[in-house]
Amino acid sequence: MLARTYGLVRFEKLNIKNMTRSAKGTVEQPGRRVRQKAGLNRVILAQGWGLPRQRTRDKAPGRVEDVPAPYTSLRCSACGWIEKKSRKSQADFVCVSCGFTCNADENAANNVAAGQGGIPRPRRSAGAGGVTAATGRSSAREPQPTWVGIPLF
Template structure:
């Protein structure tokens, strides 16, 4: 099937889903975004390896196209998609569902608290941060944004500046995706069960600009918070965990997880002294705030697992008590 035929078939399927009220109406593609096409009915000989780092894929009406062999192509793939990102790079992705990562069988439950300064804090005390742009790269990005503001619309100079900005943004995105893949794989191999907060990320990152009649407040601060949440990869981390460890991710109510002392159970907003410090007003324990929240998430997830299984999780004692092994802060 040619690219044009497949595009018409995809559009027909999208409209069928819309009329069945299962999906939204398909919209016009924005220029420069989602560039690419899909090829189905791939034959066994349409993908071949040329060398250790180079492969070739056969595209109808085009012929053999070389690509970087970054990983092994699974047997029996039926389709692939060729895309072009805003940085001008072409990618080929083969449709294949990998096998889930088996649980280690230790019965260990871990709580994951997601934040902006610390992307993921574990109940074990580990603080995981997403690698972003370096200081020199951020300075260059700021210069390019100033140049973009001064460039005339439709000029070649503006196009060159936009391409340079897209390359920097793509570099940041690649690092975040790489971190998410490695972190989710490491967690799936180390722990049996994961407790995460059930967050409405789309609602949390909604713009506060408001309307002309009712303008929003602190719009710039809210926009900065939205960028921080999206840059931390909250949704992608949990989504990849659910893919790699299906049935082992428990989402809990996020209420009071950051205000509850994991040592004594006292709930008070005054205990959260800052972004990183939790000092309980009842028992006086002083711990990392993100790790304290992660331990509360872990204990709640463990309780849900006990209720679901009718007994303690594998490897846990019957009279399990919360683990108060939080690292004290200075």
């Protein structure tokens, strides 16, 4: 259905192999909550998280895109701000910048659909090797155009 309906399909690039690694640890440092992790791994692998992406890629070659997973659930889909405090709970997202309110999973899905994800840009340096002090807001916001009074037609 995805291959027939959409010209471009985006998936969040999850590293499932690393997500399902064992928690056993070593003899010197044994793992914690190994049984719970083993159960979680079993459920993830049984669901086949990578299968829809693989099947869609096979049926729609060249029209499947991966979106980097970091910050997709922390980025506001309305204004683009990335802020950890915007994620109020597992289910609630309230942007601290613009006040946009949404279900957290719905917000992340909107970011993946728009191709928004990945690591935010680093802060600009303050000259001779220094860096600007971190502010309460994220540095990932796109620069806004300055208006100079020239009318747009």
